[in-house]
Amino acid sequence: MARQNAGAGSRIEPSSIPAPDSDRDSPRQGNGFRPVGDSPDLEPDPHSVARTICLRLLTVRARSRHELAEELDRRSVPKDAATSVLDRLTQVGLIDDVAFARGFVETRVRERGLAAREIERQLRTKGIDGDTAEAALTEVNPSAERETALRLVRKRQRALANLDTATQTRRLAGLLARKGYSAGLTYSVVREVVGEAGLHGTADEDAGLG
Numbered sequence: 001m002a003r004q005n006a007g008a009g010s011r012i013e014p015s016s017i018p019a020p021d022s023d024r025d026s027p028r029q030g031n032g033f034r035p036v037g038d039s040p041d042l043e044p045d046p047h048s049v050a051r052t053i054c055l056r057l058l059t060v061r062a063r064s065r066h067e068l069a070e071e072l073d074r075r076s077v078p079k080d081a082a083t084s085v086l087d088r089l090t091q092v093g094l095i096d097d098v099a100f101a102r103g104f105v106e107t108r109v110r111e112r113g114l115a116a117r118e119i120e121r122q123l124r125t126k127g128i129d130g131d132t133a134e135a136a137l138t139e140v141n142p143s144a145e146r147e148t149a150l151r152l153v154r155k156r157q158r159a160l161a162n163l164d165t166a167t168q169t170r171r172l173a174g175l176l177a178r179k180g181y182s183a184g185l186t187y188s189v190v191r192e193v194v195g196e197a198g199l200h201g202t203a204d205e206d207a208g209l210g
Helices: 001-006 046-058 063-073 080-091 097-112 117-126 131-138 144-160 165-178 182-206
Strands: none
Touching: 001 063, 046 063, 046 080, 063 080, 097 131, 117 131, 144 165, 144 182, 165 182
């Protein structure tokens, strides 16, 4: 579907366009594109090259417009051609920074347990503007963020159960800090989990299970 939408204006001929990964070590001439065919003066259309690069990247995963623009620049695609292709892909919905930001937030919370401020920092590196990032982060409310932090710490604490309390606390706090949680939330969650573990340990010892 992606190739049909993006190719509505002109047909892409893969056989005449250098593969993005295969031409990195090849000699480049003129505008940076490798000549094709038997004539050294014949070069592929930069718009077709830009479309092909973008579509190949988008088939791997969703990307922001900024990410695609950076890749086109890295591959020496002329700026006017890059802008034209990016505008067209945005018009047909293949580039959608709002949808990208929402999906990014969802996966970073679900799969990595990141805090909102760390997710926002990562979104900025991908060229997502502040308003779009803020809107995408509205579902990461303080209550949900605390529950995620508790889940992470409880899971990790089980592997640290044989260590002393100070070491557990330090390592658990480091875990949350790396994921972008605030110092206040980190202290509260770690204290709660380590305290629970201590109470359970005491109960086990009293029952002759320690």
